[in-house]
Amino acid sequence: MPSLAPHIASVPASGIRRVFELAAGLDDVAMLVIGEPDVPVPHHVGDAARRAWSEDRTGYTPNGGIAPLREALVAKLARENDLHVHVEQVWVTVGATQALYQAMGLVLASGDEVLVPDPGYTTFSMNAHMLDAVPVPYALSPDHGFLPDLEAMEAAVTDRTRAVVVNSPSNPLGVVWPREVLQGLLDLAARHDLWVISDEVYEYFTYGTPHVSIASLDADDRVFSAFSLSKTYAMTGVRVGYLVTPRGLAPTMRSVQEAMISCVAEPDQHAALAAVTGDHGPVSEAREHYRRNLGLATDLLAEREIVHLDPQGAFYLWIDVSHASQGDVAGWAERFLLEQRVAVAPGSAFGRSGEGWIRICLAAAPEVIERGLRALPAPGA
Template identity: 70%
Template sequence: MLAPHIPAVPASGIRRIFEIAAELDDVILLALGEPDVPVAPHIAAAATAAWERDDTDYNPNGGILPLRQAIVRKLARENDLAVEVEQVWATIGATQALHLAMQLTLAAGDEVLVPDPGYTTFTMSARMLDAVPVPYSLAPERGFEPSLEELERLVTDRTRMIIVNSPSNPLGAVFPRKTLAGLLDLARRHDLWVLSDEVYERFTWGAPHVSIASLDEDDRVLSAFSTSKTYAMTGIRVGWLVTPPGLSAVMRTMQETSISCVPTPGQHAALAAIEGDQAHVAEAAAHYRGNYEAAAALLDERGLRHLEPSGAFYLWVDVSHASGGDVAGWAERLLLHERVAVAPGSAFGRTGEGWIRLCLAASREDLLEGIRRLPAPGEGSAA
């Protein structure tokens, strides 16, 4: 018999679309956050060199020392964070970093405030730990920023954590320093942990990225980062969790019992990515922004409402005129009939109903053709 809380873990609505798409031919895939740019040669070379010298043994639970030291320097340089090596833990992508942070802080029945719309794993990981995700809204009328008044109403004596994701997946919203300071003040008054997902930190458009931990004065922020999106290393699976000081002993135990350690060749690739030439990151950012501008122009021409993102590489598009109150079912029909795979907004929370997420990290030709196949207002549903 399975643990009683397992049936409450929701399936990923994004992965469902992807799995259907994998069985079809000629699909325009805009559902996954998969960069279309290749990994930089110096990153691939570092991983290859590790394999060739047989650097494939166990390594420390927290990761190889050169990588952890490089992350410490990176955090000081780019995030205004001064941390020690023992606060940095290499993980299997940011997904494991997020789960690890929740394992560290949440008990069965504890409540965690999650953004809605928000990344699906926030809710899935909480449920996997028998914790209770409580959604807080990111509404269009507020520029998709959180309402501190709403959050105050949602906090109970069981609330233990609030998850903050800026730049946001799926919205592309970037929270300004004032908003982050307000969230941190709320967490301080209610003695909450803050889990900050900063996977899209390098992709912002006109709005600077601020790490909420840089504002933290009482060690309540845990921060998750990744090489996946920044360096097009989604399948390499290297991220890191930054913890408050004083947790190294328990973190070693948690890593040992979950993954032991991150594979060594991937860590050398991550080291090369962080320490090496960053020109390819800037080129990718320009490519994604150019894709947005072309996509936005076509959406406007076709009368399709959409959010202008301030970061990440997604486009949040309103298809409520066609989806009939069931955007998940509509997205499946769109895939089967039009061969366009999009992420249904409801996969990211209840307030995502009627919206879809398009990935801008695709070829411009595919992106624009996918948009042409969406039904415009007045055309009826293409699905």
């Protein structure tokens, strides 16, 4: 049997999926491990997809997506993100997962370095390894409010650094980056002529802190922005996202989209169009559901004196279990699942800085969250 490309062996496995797959084989598990909305897809979105199928709208579309959807996204970006772009800068993708991979593939060559947040979403490092590039973590630590230390980031830049990944609101932390921090990172990128790849999947879920799209501050076309409909509209399995590129890349994007996916399925695009242009009441209701769950969870953790980060966005809680995990939170999370029937994501799955922490998903029934959190060992217990 021929061998695979040597760099493929360096792609790390997902510590989140490890726990999820173990949990899938057990009964009566409190599932707090996977970041998936627990609310139904809005009716008008499902209706649009069914209508497209019944009308046999199942052919190829332009590589970038159907024109009404791209135009609706241009209007949405101007209205909600203060981001004013041409339709040829907006490319409909198979979720934000493809958008992020596409952006990295455009700017990273073999051996190039990309700065990635630590803790940060696992795909950032996995993508870099898939491209035979080198992910270089920058720490998001309690000492800096889980925001980047820009001086330390700059010290990590080498002559091989090509890009930096930004994720706000953050998965797994729920931190929302302030405008001044985003501007400081853009200034750093300009000094070293770096690309910026921004993951804004959780843009609609913030709690008292406004979301700022870093591309709205970009004066010299160095930002790629990845967005998703998955979390916002409870469409995780539909797989629709979009990538917003700097100007002038339309011919290149047509080629890379054709090579990678050709186009997103047309019924899915019609569902996305209905989601973007339709009633956003369900989105507001989902946000309030997550906010209530957040209040329930943080009150319970405070009562039990368990250290945690009070998030400003997304729908996760970052919880310190170092008093129990003894330096191996991945192993502890597996034992916790088997003994307590509670599935949580080990913080080490998100990078070295996550050791001793866990991430739980707040997109769940309140009773499931309460059961899971009451099972956590309290300090001194």
